[in-house]
Amino acid sequence: MKLSIDRDQRYAKMRAHTATHLLHAELGKIFPDTKQAGSLVDEDLLRFDFYANNLLTPDQIRDIENNINKIIYEAYPVDLIETTFDEWVKLWAKAFFEEKYWNEVRVIRVHNGDENISVELCGWTHVSNTKDIWAFTIISQEAVASWIKRITAYTWPKVIEKLHNYEEILDWAESALDVKSYAQINEKLQKYVKENSDLQQRVESLETSSLRSALQSAESQSNADFSKIIKLSNDVNFKALWWIVKSVFPSEKSVLLFTAEWNYIISTDWSVSAKELVKKYNLRWWGSDVQAQWKDEWVLNI
8 A cells, every 4th residue: 555645635634734833933022821722733824722802903913913924934844852841841842722731742943033923732734834835815704703804815826816816806897897997906996985985965955755654645444543544555665664753753652554465553652652552463573662663675673
């Protein structure tokens, strides 16, 4: 039987694993009391879970990337040291998961000669010099549980793949926005965002005015429970309607607005309980004691 190793895969995981140690060291500068909560090392991809009460800021992510890429560029040695547990304690190496270790341990040390960059107990394979990682970039961060944050990152060559993907997006944006350079994309987008915001405000204002007029001119009925009952078209914007019903009918004790599909709004003053009315009519609902509503596509819970 012959044992063979996929060299490309091995080196890809070596790059990601040593980069994980560098990331752990950088996170320790920001969160001094943090420790590892989990880790995944794959081909030029790493995922690192750690304890922290907040996510990293964009500036902190940028600093971590810059610091690790500087360590890579400076070509610091990565030493494998087999020593005793007592000697390891003197080195202040990091151990994961509070595991119990034998007296003989394996330490991975990244250093610049005079200063330790990272010192951790580890039995996995690593590059022998930080330059062999080539490049590092963080692609995402997220909160995965209470007090546990996750960072996912790439090493070479996935860093280049990421840059190529961004370049394709920028090329598309350059063409779609009809600009001559990447530098003009931001300016053009800001202009479009402002124009879209202005148009949205105008549309919302017109829609509100239209709904007010429709409610004020609509034919209504009444019964023992509702002083005003109005049937609306099925395409009415319930989200906008929710906020204006009180102002259109400020003096009504109880108002029912509904559609043929039986989406509805019940609005009352404090003398009538909207909650009791929906119970009486056996309706599904969301709302408060003075305003209740149901719409399958859109529900607001106060």
